[in-house]
Amino acid sequence: MLMVLFGICLLLTDGNARLGSKCPSELRRRTSVLATRSSPTTSDTGNKLPGHIKPIYYDIILKPYIYNGQPSTFTFDGYVKIKLRCMETSMNITLHVNNLMISRKTMQITESNNGTAPTIMDVVYDTKRQLMIIKLDDAVYKGFDYFFSVRYSAKLSNNLFGFYYSKYEYGNETRYMASTQLEPAFARSVFPCFDEPEYKAHFNMTVIRSTNVTALSNMPIELQMDVGDNLVSDFFESTPIMSPHLLAVVVGEKEGIEAVTPDNVTFSAWITRGSVDKAKFALIAGMAISNYFGRYFGFKYPLPKQDIIAVPDFDAQGMENWGLIICSEDMLINHSIASSEMQQHVAILISHELAHQWFGNLVTMNWWTDLWLSEGFAEFLGWIGTSYLFPEWKMFDQFVLDIVHSAFEMDGLTTSHPVNVPVSNVDQISDIFDDISYKKAASIIRMVNFFLGENIFRRGLQRYLKGHAFGTATHDDLWLALNEEANLEGKNINVKEIMDTWTLQMNYPVVKIKRQDTSGFVISQRRFLKDPCVRDSRKYSSDFKYRWEIPFTFTTKEELYFNQDHSDIIWVTKKIRNKLFRIKAVYAQKSNTTSCNWILGNIQQYGFYRVNYDTENWKCLLLQLETNHTVIPAVHRAQIIDDSWSLASADMLDLNIALISIHYIIREMEYIPYKVAQKQFDFVDNILYNTAIITAWQDYIVSQIKSSFNVLTKDNSGSSHVRNHCLRAAVVQLFRIIMPGFGKSTIKEKNIDRLLRSSIVSTACKYGLQECILTSKYLFKMWMKDPENYRIDPDLKSTIYCTAVKHGKMKEYKFAFNQYKSSKSESEKNLLLNAMACTKSQWLLGRYLSAALDNRHIRKSDTLKVFMHIASISANRNLVWEFITKNWDQIFKNYNGSPMLAKTISTVTNGMKTIRELDDVEDFLFSHPDLGNTETVFHQATEKIQFNIRWIHYHYETLEKYLKVLKFL
Ligand SMILES: [Zn+2]
Structure with a gap:
């Protein structure tokens, strides 16, 4: 394995200072054209009431x-x-x-x-x-x-x-x-x-x-x-x-259950029909979390009751109305048969809506420009509440994956926006219910929690809530409350000065660590942009010239110090401009005492920034992953993969380093880093769609995950793996996993391990591992024979349904459709909607799209989900785009204002990668002066398509060479 690594290492360039190439000329022209359509910067509150x-x-x-x-x-x-x-x-x-x-x-x-x-x-x-x-x-x-x-x-x-x-x-x-x-x-x-x-x-x-x-x-x-x-x-x-x-x-009509909390709050969970069993999880989890929040905030829930009710047609997943949380029906689940992913999803949602009862309801943002005060806190506290109730779920490792990395994606665009964003009309307000207001805000709140320390942070929140209860507040009120608590602890810090750099300007920094000599490292910061060729339209300006107050932390190979707190922070301040500074020599000396030492920055990714290193350090990190990856905690393995791929895309790093960062995945048995690698597999797979090397890439992925697939589908003796292509043997092996009780296995898996298995099986089937495909088809067939009684593991249902329809015929598709119509379970309906989107028949997909829009058999709240499911497969993207543009007037009339519509446009355009597709989206954008709350997402789409075009233009040869070295070409 090491030989392979060193073979690949030969591909690395020396040094990784700006690797940038020429930007394709067609794109340069477009960036300036696009800038002309951007909405003007506005602090216009002319639409507000006179007061x-x-x-x-x-x-x-x-x-x-x-x-x-x-x-x-x-x-x-x-x-x-x-x-x-x-x-x-x-x-x-x-x-x-x-x-x-x-x-x-x-x-x-x-x-x-x-x-x-x-x-x-x-x-x-x-x-x-x-x-x-x-x-x-x-x-x-x-x-x-x-x-x-x-x-x-x-x-x-x-x-x-x-x-x-x-x-x-x-x-x-x-x-x-x-x-x-x-x-x-x-x-x-x-x-x-x-x-x-x-x-x-x-x-x-x-x-x-x-x-x-x-x-x-x-x-x-x-x-x-x-x-x-x-x-x-x-x-x-x-x-x-x-x-x-x-x-x-x-x-x-409603059916439900209720109980009274120790604080004498009547807590109820309701559904309109079906089994009240589904309300139990929401009720029990909700009561425990609500009680916990009362203590956490030092403020008792102020209403006498709390209802949670699921309604059949609902645009979002949940709404925090004070004392009456409304959610979509798939959010009430039967805990004992729901997938691990769904259990987590529902717990986070309930916790999120309950956190809002304080953050958003008791204290409300003064104006929508501070929406993040409500949504960012509910997002962060949603994970805190879930983590409290289910500590074994390792929620904050997953937070890095689902929240920090997702926020990095959107906030790496010039078409992002500051967390604190001026808005005036209704469309602009609807527009900002996005990853910046939720996920970036939650990420920077976690950063404040880290640099102030848990106690000051919590007391600061309590002070803020008490000071503004039943009123409204702005971000400055929050900074003041936190600062006052910090000062009481004798901490000399200016929270506002730090946090203004994170909330009043968009994007985020990359911190570069460079080994200077034997006595130390030097650190510098610069603005990170996903695509260096795209020109900033300057819709939003920055008073800080895109520099940040960064709470920097690091460890070295010798230290392996991953449990750091606020006392370990080194502040990289905005005032240090174009000037490098030295960190304590003691760390550097330690780091240079043996060969191939590495330094690793941003411990636990508490800070909202990426980290780049000199090539030598990258090589040492990669070598560590290849030789013994477990020395580096899972969350940092995920960080190394995510940072290296993003830096390579931004021309700040050689793509070969990013490629090597996922090479060790063959031995990865933890969910968080695996999931980040899967994101890169899928990104490249989409980029290479319709090219000569796509099959080689898919073969490479299968080779990367095959052994994990075998380990995770081993029989209960722990010794015999699914190694052959014999259908019968494979079925028996997977059966034991898929049907608890079949065979002798009694081991209760942890949620996070079930998530890993679900992701590996999904990748295996998607990229063509025959054992996976054949087993899925077989299990689906068994289900078709006895739909009432046959049970498939909830964690694998999504993959099995999709794979069976994809590799099946009309009868599998029809069966899925009939099951969708007859199922009483909303989460089951969602899985079936997704499964039908997997068919390869363009004719069936066309019919499916029409059915989604006419709403005779598919509900209005499911229409956009169908578009997204179909468009998430590269081969179907254009079909969905054509359908949406052809039917835009009706779709816009039905869904304008819904955050789901913006998400749909984002999903449909995300993978586009040709000049023709860019032309189509731009033509559409320019010919529709009123795009409601999808205006921003269309601008973001054009930026992302340009990024994809440039990516393939610039990196195709590197990928080809890499696959040749590994003998897949
Ligand atoms: Zn919310």
Whole structure:
């Protein structure tokens, strides 16, 4: 093995200072063209309410009509009465309204103490800004309170936003329910209101519903009243003061379970139909995590109840409405038969939504520009809560993989944006529910946790929550609270100065460590851009000239010091410009006492930065991986792979180093580094699609994972591996893994090992390992014979279904479709949607796309999932792109505003790699002036396609040579 490594090492160039080549000329032209279409930088808050009137409380009555079985006629009636406080004397009252039929004649303004109130002269609707401006004959006066009331009605559509209906099957019957999704700016389409987070108020909700259904809202029901005609009024208790986008109502049938926490909070989990078993995991995990958060924040959950309800049609995975978390149905699982991935996913989601009850609900961002204060914290704390409940899941190793590395991807683009981002209109707000607001924000919060230390960090959060409870805050309020706690501990630090460099400018740094001489290393920083050829449109500027305050940490081969804390940090500051500085010589001397010593930076990847080294150091790290990779912890093996591939793409490193970094994977038996390697396998596989060396690359991957596949599918004696191509033998071996209880194995695997096996089996089948394909086909066939009783290991279902459909015929596809239609399990439905996308038949895929859009058999909330599943296979990308562009008007009408639509565009365009595809996307972009909340993602797509084109142009020969050295060509 070492000989192979040294053979490859001969391919390495000397030194790795800028390796950059010429950028293809066609792309240079395009970068400047693209810059002209970028939206201007804006701190424009012109769409915000004028602020002269504030709401104190709302009385709201909602009466949905969803009972006649004819959804085209579904509507709701509404009444709202708002107590207003006048902050500045004014001749108008301005509220948000969208798509409501307001009854002008019922509109009233009164003075709260029966004093004189002005008369309404005119009502003007600004539909673009979604405002209703009520013009008055006399002023409303500063310091006075008024009541505004009005009746209205609206259509109840199934657009998944505002107040909308869902459809579901119950036995042979089609049934309907109504529920809300008001974030970010859809409260205005349910009741006239001050629809911005800073306008917090109490909400007194009343729902008039049929006696056949029940209603839920943020608070418990205070009073129920029979109002005749088989109708009941539910009067809910007044909410604490809160933002309008956190209000929620669900009207429909439900089944559920409940329990009371030690803090006397009634906790319930509900589903609309099916087995309440599915609600247990959410209930038990939710109660434990909620209780833990109460202690963590030093602030008891302030509401008397917490409901979690799954609704059939839901655009996101979960919504944190205060006291009434709504999630999609696949988020309620039967824990005992769900895959390991799904268990983790659901635990994180529930923990995320519960964290929001404090971060986002109790303290809300003052304006959407600080959305990350809500989403970044919920993301980070979601992992903290899950980690608390399931410590054996090694959540924070996975955090590096799923959160830090994902955030690196998007934030390496010039079309990224700062964490703290100016937004004004609704589309711009919807646009920023992305990896920067969630994953980058969570990553930098973890970095703050590290450099302040756990105690200061936690007490700082407690101070922030107490100081701003039931109010709003900005990022500066957070920095101040953390700083005050740090100062109390005698720590001299300026949190704001550090964190402004991470939140007010986009992208992130790469830290370069270079062995200077025998006495030390020198460190420098520079901005990392995934593609050095793309020109920054300068939509966002940087006050810090793209330099950061970096909490740098490192260890060496001798030290192997991986358990570091804040006292080990060396600050690489933004003020050090173009100047290298020396770190303590003692480390350097240690590092040079024996041959092939290495240094490794960014311990546990606590810092949001990549690390580059001189070539000698890279060679030593690679040698370590080849000789004994376990010396370096799994999370750092993942880091080495991810950094080297990204640096090579950015022309900061020889691609051969990146290629060698995944060569040792043949012996890797841990999930985190394996998963990062799999990402690179898939990236290159897509890039090489339709080229002469694709088969060689796939053969190489199979050779890399075959032994792990064999080990993970060994029989329970531990000695006999699946080594031959005999179908029968392979089936028997895999059977023992796939069907617990078959054979004698009783070993309970850890979640993370099950994830590894699932990933290896998925790669094996995808890249053509015959044992894997044949076994999958066989198991699927067995399932087709006895769909009711035959059980397939939940961790391997996804691969087995997809492989069987991919290598099967019409009957496998049809079976999957019928199972999708009949399955009662949402997670099973998702697996089947994915499986159908695996068929190689372009004709079937065309039909599948049409079925996804017409929604007769495929639900509206599944449509975009189908597009993404199909487009994730290189051969199908163009088919999906053509379908989406042809049907854009309908798709845009149905899904504009949904973060899922942006994700779909990203998935469909991600792998594009030809000039023709770039032309197509640019033409589409320029011919559609209004792309709603997909505008940014289209810009990002053009940047990524240019990157792919350049990558293949520049690296093809290197890959070819590499495969030749390894004798795959
Ligand atoms: Zn969230």
